[in-house]
Amino acid sequence: MIEVKHLTKRYGNVTAVEDLSFTVEEGQIYGFLGPNGAGKSTTMNMMTGYIAMSAGTVTIQGHDIMEEPQAARRCMGYLPEQPPVYPDLTVREYLDFAAGLKKIPARARENAITEAMSQTDILDMAERLIRNLSKGYRQRVGLAQALLGAPEVLILDEPMVGLDPKQIVEIRELIQSLGKKHTIILSSHILSEIRAICDHIMIISHGRLVASDTPDRLLQTMTGAGSLDVTLKADEAKAGELLSSFGNDLSFSLTPSSEEGCVSARIQLSREEPDIREQLFYHCAQEKVPILEMTRNSQSLEEVFLELTEEDEPAGTQAGKGVPKGEEPARNVAVEEAEKEADQA
Amino acid sequence: MNSIIKKEIKGYLTSMTGCIYIAFLMVVCGIYFTAYHLQGGYPRFAYTLQSMLSIFLIATPILTMRSMAEERKLKTDQLLLTSPVSVAGIIVGKFLALMGVFVIAVALLCVYPIILSCFGEIAFGETYVAVLGFFLMGCSFLAIGLLISSLTESQVIAAVVTFLVLFVCYVMEGISGFFPETPLASLGSLAVCIALMALLLWRMTGNFFLTLFALMAGEAVLAGLYLLKPLSFEGLIQKILSCFNISGHFSEFANGTLDLAGVTYYLSVIFVCLFLAVQSVQKRRWN
Numbered sequence A: 001m002i003e004v005k006h007l008t009k010r011y012g013n014v015t016a017v018e019d020l021s022f023t024v025e026e027g028q029i030y031g032f033l034g035p036n037g038a039g040k041s042t043t044m045n046m047m048t049g050y051i052a053m054s055a056g057t058v059t060i061q062g063h064d065i066m067e068e069p070q071a072a073r074r075c076m077g078y079l080p081e082q083p084p085v086y087p088d089l090t091v092r093e094y095l096d097f098a099a100g101l102k103k104i105p106a107r108a109r110e111n112a113i114t115e116a117m118s119q120t121d122i123l124d125m126a127e128r129l130i131r132n133l134s135k136g137y138r139q140r141v142g143l144a145q146a147l148l149g150a151p152e153v154l155i156l157d158e159p160m161v162g163l164d165p166k167q168i169v170e171i172r173e174l175i176q177s178l179g180k181k182h183t184i185i186l187s188s189h190i191l192s193e194i195r196a197i198c199d200h201i202m203i204i205s206h207g208r209l210v211a212s213d214t215p216d217r218l219l220q221t222m223t224g225a226g227s228l229d230v231t232l233k234a235d236e237a238k239a240g241e242l243l244s245s246f247g248n249d250l251s252f253s254l255t256p257s258s259e260e261g262c263v264s265a266r267i268q269l270s271r272e273e274p275d276i277r278e279q280l281f282y283h284c285a286q287e288k289v290p291i292l293e294m295t296r297n298s299q300s301l302e303e304v305f306l307e308l309t310e311e312d313e314p315a316g317t318q319a320g321k322g323v324p325k326g327e328e329p330a331r332n333v334a335v336e337e338a339e340k341e342a343d344q345a
Numbered sequence B: 001m002n003s004i005i006k007k008e009i010k011g012y013l014t015s016m017t018g019c020i021y022i023a024f025l026m027v028v029c030g031i032y033f034t035a036y037h038l039q040g041g042y043p044r045f046a047y048t049l050q051s052m053l054s055i056f057l058i059a060t061p062i063l064t065m066r067s068m069a070e071e072r073k074l075k076t077d078q079l080l081l082t083s084p085v086s087v088a089g090i091i092v093g094k095f096l097a098l099m100g101v102f103v104i105a106v107a108l109l110c111v112y113p114i115i116l117s118c119f120g121e122i123a124f125g126e127t128y129v130a131v132l133g134f135f136l137m138g139c140s141f142l143a144i145g146l147l148i149s150s151l152t153e154s155q156v157i158a159a160v161v162t163f164l165v166l167f168v169c170y171v172m173e174g175i176s177g178f179f180p181e182t183p184l185a186s187l188g189s190l191a192v193c194i195a196l197m198a199l200l201l202w203r204m205t206g207n208f209f210l211t212l213f214a215l216m217a218g219e220a221v222l223a224g225l226y227l228l229k230p231l232s233f234e235g236l237i238q239k240i241l242s243c244f245n246i247s248g249h250f251s252e253f254a255n256g257t258l259d260l261a262g263v264t265y266y267l268s269v270i271f272v273c274l275f276l277a278v279q280s281v282q283k284r285r286w287n
Helices: A040-047 A069-074 A091-101 A106-119 A135-147 A165-178 A191-197 A215-223 A236-244 A277-287 A301-308 A328-344 B002-014 B017-039 B046-064 B066-074 B077-081 B087-109 B111-117 B124-151 B155-170 B172-178 B183-205 B208-228 B236-242 B247-254 B260-286
Strands: A002-011 A014-024 A029-033 A055-060 A076-079 A153-157 A183-188 A200-205 A208-213 A227-232 A251-256 A263-268 A291-297
Touching: A002 A040, A014 A040, A014 A055, A014 A208, A029 A040, A029 A191, A040 A055, A040 A153, A040 A183, A055 A069, A069 A076, A076 A135, A091 A106, A091 A135, A091 B002, A091 B077, A106 A135, A135 A153, A135 A165, A165 A183, A165 A191, A183 A191, A200 A301, A208 A215, A227 A277, A236 A251, A236 A263, A236 A277, A277 A291, B002 B017, B002 B087, B017 B046, B017 B087, B017 B111, B046 B066, B046 B087, B046 B124, B046 B155, B046 B247, B066 B077, B066 B087, B066 B124, B066 B155, B077 B087, B077 B260, B087 B111, B087 B124, B087 B260, B111 B124, B124 B155, B124 B247, B124 B260, B155 B172, B172 B236, B183 B208, B183 B236, B247 B260
Parallel strands: A029 A183, A029 A200, A076 A153, A153 A183
Antiparallel strands: A002 A014, A002 A055, A200 A208, A227 A263, A227 A291, A251 A263
């Protein structure tokens, strides 16, 4: 089991990872998801004790990584972003060296190496120099190194990078089968990959944990929050008034529609009220504003991911919240004028 | 640690660097040996060892440059530093591997006096004391090379800097001769040293007041000591510089005396360099 508490890493003024806390339960596969530069590798490097944290603690199977580094590292295998292989060793020599580093007793070494090689399907490559291996095979050699000595915890930084589609499927199956016996944390910036193998997804953005849940629940809690595109036959002021009076702090943005005398509104749906179509219909009918079009956009996990990892603001506040009059319309007038000019031309 | 030593020695001997290093020393030794002993008829092998010194400065960086620098370049230090081996264990393992390669060369050197004994009487005791001195000096060179290799990820920079440092140590006796032996000269040079250290402190911490305080305190202590005991400052700068004169400590051994001060000196140099190498690796993790 791994416990990460208030993990922070600062490089001068830049904060790479900020106040990250999570717990990893035994026998599950955890996925770190985040765009490039979100702090995934930095977090993993801190968890394995390669770099020191500016603040916070990491405990692996009860051993603090800074206070009992040897004991903590003994129960984990790590595959860094770039497989740490020596080009002038053969695969077997390299794994023998790694087994020595991991203090696997000499008697058990031969078996451990053969097992790790057969698990990653590199037995044919045993006597080849690593220099002559392709990126995919080097990746597998790195993975075999992490598997040596059957550690309880496996930390894999982007294990699928550089593999061909067939290998990806194989490694995916391997990780899934390993997940039955080991606790695995892997990172990726590719959602489908994580979704296919992980029991639990942690989304990191700008060094902060923005979501942590099972893929299904993540989707469930987030899909309510889709958006609604509505085209109303009214001018902008009227439409703004109408939607503002609809209540519940509705967040929306208005753009002039391509149809004459119409306006399009994109309404951000809140999680508490995932479906407001009916009420909106009656509300507009009461005000005698015809709805010409209404489309609901539900979110895919992909969009949830994008939204959560978007710059600066946390999810849901990017759209103008109850756009105050006079602020947004100014931009829209300019757009309208530009469109008119375009029509005339 | 054992697996590091094993892998490193194997690496040196299969990747040419180790072989080139040993061959280089043997060729140079062979040339001097032929010139001094076989043709010149000198009975003392220490002459050859002393003549080899300057060449030794060039040979050492060949061996030490890749030691830590390559690990960083290949990112294999991630494997080492995340394995259940302590940083000290890694550095000591690397050093023992370097030493292992050097031992092969020294073992070959030990054969020469035996060849020499075919031609007449040889003082074996004195000769092997000289070889021991040569071995200790070589080890301290290797420790310096390892330290410098741990500071950079470029092998070229590591090699050039190692050579420069060893060269400066080699000519230290001449350098210390530049300074007059008067107490005032020592005071002046030490004051400059403290100022330079304060500058370094400023660069590292960026704290102006701390730097100013350290500078003032350092200079005040220095001035106080000077006022109390001006005579102890006489030739002080020469004494300090002689600490860096690594090859100078070899001359006692070359004369055939088992110089315990020299043994202690070399062991301390090795210890300090390895300690600093561990610290430089540790420091990088904190940056």
